Amino acid sequence: MQKFTTFTGLAAPLDRANVDTDQILPKQFLTRVERSGWGQFAFYNWRHRPDGSPDPAFVLNQPRYKGASILLARENFGCGSSREHAPWALLDFGFRVVIAPSFAVIFKNNCFQNGVLPIELEPQMLDEWFRRVRAQEGYVIQVNLRDQVLTGGDGFACQFGVDPFRKRCLLEGLDDIGLTLENEAAIQAHEQTHRQPWQAAVAGVTK
Amino acid sequence: MPTLLDKIWQAHLVRQSPGQPDLLFADRHLLHEVTSPQAFEGLRLKGRGVRRPDLSYAVVDHVVPTSGRDLPWADQVAWTQLQALRANCQKHGIMLLDISDPRQGVIHVCMPELGLTLPGNTVFCGDSHTTTHGAFGALAFGIGTSEVEHVLATQTLPQAKPRTLAVRLTGQMPPGLSAKDLVLFIIGQLGVAGGTGHVIEYLGGAVREMSMEGRLTLCNMAVECGARGGLVAPDETTFAYLRGRPFAPQGADFEQAVAHWRTLFSDEGARFDRQVTLDISGLTPQVTWGTHPGQVMDIGGKVPDPASFREPDDQKAAQRALAYMGLKPGQTLLEVAVDVVFIGSCTNGRLEDLAAAAAVLKGRRVAPGVRVLVVPGSGQVKAQAEALGLSEVFIAAGCEWRDPGCSMCLGMNPDTLSPGQRSASTSNRNFEDRQGRGGRTHLCSPAVAAAALAGRFVDPRQYL
């Protein structure tokens, strides 16, 4: 996984609640078996009109937000389908950070797995960031994960919380499958002790 | 006093250490074609194998056409995805229910049907509606593709323990209503993010009286209010359902299993992080009016005025939803024209659901210009419905009787809505564009959907 320590980028405001993963990465692209190249499909139905031309009304199509890498969003961001294609698309589109009052759990886990940092802030604090990002074209935010601080281009700053384990994984770019495999003895012990006869009889009998 | 969640969690703890999430053992790992190819690819790149292919079970469901699937598929990319799943399952020795397998179906319909999900199990799957399996008293939830890779490689999943939310139902289910009406009502009450971070345990007489199929519907949609999982403690209904199923324990093993399963419930006095009590005696058929499952109302009610919501975000969301859905505040859905009826999905594609729809459809004809798709949740459901003559009712009424698959629940196969078309759908998500770009989805029960064969919403109770 890509390490995440400090990151500075242009912020873009997506002022909608309950943005679901069907919108972040529409289902018509889900048949691809690759893990890369998803950015072109991010928010596809919002970025494009039905005839395929760009929709200038959508915020990410505005020239001032071109190249944005920090997304401000509203509550329950990433709800719905568990598709990890959603964070793959965000990342490939250029976003390393999403800031919202709340996230759906599976989406949040998926972000951490891919080096995308989901940051939860109080709604009032988020309003403040929305206001600043809109007020000043080219507004950048610096995200310092080690100190857990956001700092705007104008010096406005706030703290944010993050799960300590997730923080460590991001800072060190840890491979969490590798971490789990260090517990091989414990996994084996579990397999041995949790094998009631009726459970052992189950798996595979009619395969 | 432990809750049911505590008991299952404790029994699956492989490792617990401070500063790290708990490591849980995966009893069942379910796989489908959409969320697994990149996980297998990840294993290959790292030179890792599948630790327990005997606890991994795969099926193809999302992209399969629901008619003529044995012919060459029009969608080559979807075909490639199916081939990838076949190759991966073969390479690693994983059981696959392929398109020609009579047991094939939507993953959350066909796996329980085989007796694969057992009380007290942990069930993980790269699919958010994995919550369905909680109906057996199993801890079941959706995971992302990186986590699928994690489970394949280690048969475990690092996981922070969710909080618990008890939803206590009081009062009797009124006649003619179903688990779908109930769960839509619950989501409306809790809010679309009201269960976030929690496992919901459903309690109360209405749950105890509910069939396994109803409980599966109830737990299926737990994720639609953001919940990590849904749980119903196992009881005689559960045991009777499992007895004799091919993957359930057999003979003396089964009796031993039941003895253990009887210990799986939240103890008297167990502490939940949150509790909600809902009186359901006044429940009516529910239909969504907006673009998420929490935007739901009584079938005879009036579409709400966005100004009536307290939170500015909810007001904006309601405004946007009404514009997308082409509805006005104060309107009743009973006068809204319906173009397509979809009966199926992992929410309502089981035999009981089809029977409820058939009860309404019997002796009626689909109105001209209306399309009704009936898509059984699995090959077994299809065979049973045909044996019981339900398929004849559907065909006589003018419905399309199709092969099992996810179909118009998400329209990854050719079954989609056209822009502006309005559906009465027994599926679980009414998100913008979910069933086809510009499509307008109203979620409802099988009975409500079937009654919409008239070309508009009708309270199905008048037909029963």
Ligand code: SF4
């Ligand atoms: S029927 Fe719908 S919700 Fe269920 S697994 Fe298929 S696509 Fe997902």
